[in-house]
Amino acid sequence: MKKIFFLGLSLFFLSPLLLYGQEGYHNNPKPILATNFINTDINVNDIGWADPLWTSKICAGKVWLANDPPKYEWTPIINPRDEHSSIVGLSGVALYCHNSEADVPFTHPFGLDYGYLIVPDKNFENLLGPSNGITNEERNIASSQAKNNGIQITKGYLGVEQEGGLIPNEYRVQNFSRVAVFGRWIVDCAHDNFLTEIHPPLLTAFAQAGADTNVIATLDNMITRSKIISLPYLVSQDFENGSLRTQIAGEVSKVKIGLGPLIPLTHQMKAKPTIKKPFSGIHIFQYTLRPPVIPDALLGIPHKYDIYVEYHFTVRDGITIQIAPDGTDGVLVTVLMNDVNYQMDESILNNKRRDWKITPAVIGEFNGGIETVYNGLIGETFAADPDPVKAGVLSKGFLSDKYEPLTILESAEFHKGFIKNLSGNTNVAVDNLQPFPIYGWINVGWKEPQISKHILSSPLNTNISEVYFTSANISKTQLITITNPSGSPVQIGQLSMEGVNAKSFHLQNKVIKMVVGGGKQENEDCSNTTLGPYSSCSLRIACLDTGSPDPKILNAALHIPASGYVDLVVPIQAQQVITMGARPRF
Secondary structure (H helix, E strand, O other): OOEOOOOOOOOOOOOHHHHHOOOOEEEOOOOOEEOOOOOOOOOHHHHOOOOOOHHHHHOOOOOEOOEOOOOOOEEEOOOOOOOOOOEEEEEEEEEEEEEOOOOOHHHOOOOOEEEEEEEEOHHHHHHOOOOOOOOOHHHHHHHHHHHHOOOOOOOOOEEEEEEHHHOOHHHOOOOOOEEEEEEEEEEEOOOOOOOEEEEEEEEEEEEEEEEOOOOOOOOOOEEEEEEEEEOOOEEOOOEOOEOHHHHHHHHHHHHHOOOOOOOOOOOOEEOOOOEEOOOOOEEEEEEEEOOOEEEOHHHHOOOOOEEEEEEEEEEOOOEEEEEEEOOOOOEEEEEEEEOOOOOOOHHHHHHHEEEEEEOHHHHHHHOOOOHHHHHHHHOOOHHHOOOHHHHHHHHOOEEEEEEOOOOOOOOOOOEEEEHHHHOOOOOOEEOOOOOOOEEEEEEEEEEOHHHOOOOOOOOOEEEOOOOOEEHHHOOOEEEEEEEOOOOOOEEEOOOEEEOOOHHHEEEEOOOEEEOOOOOEEEOOOOOOEEEOOOOEEEEEEEEOOOOOOOOEEEEEEEEEOEOOEOOEEEEEEEEEEOOOOOOOOO
16 A cells, blocks of 8 residues: 655745645646547548448438338448447537437337437547438537537537436436447438437446535545446347347238138237347447646646545456556546456346337337338238237237346445556456446546645655845755655655756755865765665755846756655745845855
């Protein structure tokens, strides 16, 4: 376990309040959540996606169910024959989050969809189809939301849909969230505008800025709150006899043709979708989280704050997640999904399953727009069929499966710490008795390593006096002593100057002292050395700035890495005084 220590120093080159007070902050210019996922299988030049009709051609130019082809309502774009294929990734802003009011019951055993529209980041606009910029009632609502919140829309929206019963309420994307979605890229062949969508998402991460009620952060009390969840099951569009149209037609034929009058081949038509693993193959998904604000001091004094996180992740076997620093201002989240080690628990699914009679009334309630096609396949006048036995079977509709909504039992356990100390050591809970490959949350904020000032002992401290540099004595040096006040040795790494004016300061790691009786003694090098218990080493810092003669403030920081501890960072500020011949004061 990493130890945390605080500085004990008396330093001010210019203004102690500027160094240690409540300095300013501003909104982070970078998004609080984004992915740089590369969609390697997308090459518009090779596939001819510049063709304004390319999405229509994916669907054979026809509307699903009324025709076959297309076989699937949601046809995968990259490999239309493989329901697990066409996995892409993107990030953007979510708008128009809503519960669907119209779906096809046969392919929705977990209930009506929950969906939203993504305004994709610019590097993912190539996932939009030629018609994704159209206007309709849903997109008009999203456009209004975007306009009222300063969100720019350039080429349109990408819809995301997933059955509501597969997403617990607390893990549903909310309006204006930043989202990273990795899922099946499809053309919606159920409508003649042939829009591209993500249906369903395999992995979803979303984030919003918010106040820190648990006070993990010290800067403006603002953090990024995020959640992550994966698809637990893939509802296949394949039925026993093939596509849904083929399944319906085949079952109706069993009844109508039968073995003769009054003898249907079945007394109960069936249409049960297959439930598959949520993914196949190996997938690696990454995205970055950042706090919503950054401290002004970071511009001139890096390391004043460090990224601090709190998190909890639950996974099933076959899934791993790691969090690590992404530069100095972000957290990189990496998820690995491996179907070789992943097993879908049939018992969980079976406990949720119920028989479901899909009658014409149910089809009407789902309002999925298939009534005309369904009645055409069944036969408009089946109720008046002269064969009363067959007419009775047809009127009962189809036996299918329905599943209760899935839930998550949140754990009270969570982990926390500075992200630079957690890299490669992400704690997770493994639970194969729940259905989700992964779910969890992570909060990200800024925190000062020195916050633990209640700790009585620290591995290092420094002692620096006040100093003024002048243009007449620009190379005057200042002595810094690094002390180990503990009873255990501390390994010091390579000392360095950092910050916007780092080049204006020079480190002298060896200090020559006059000793009693004459002669000189050179002390040990402070870089890459071990400080024994209660021992010290010294160095000098020289201000070498020879720039403008106007008074200026120089900002930097002395970075002192200490193995096994949070690094010691000494903010340095100097003022160049132009009064020629003025004596430096110590």
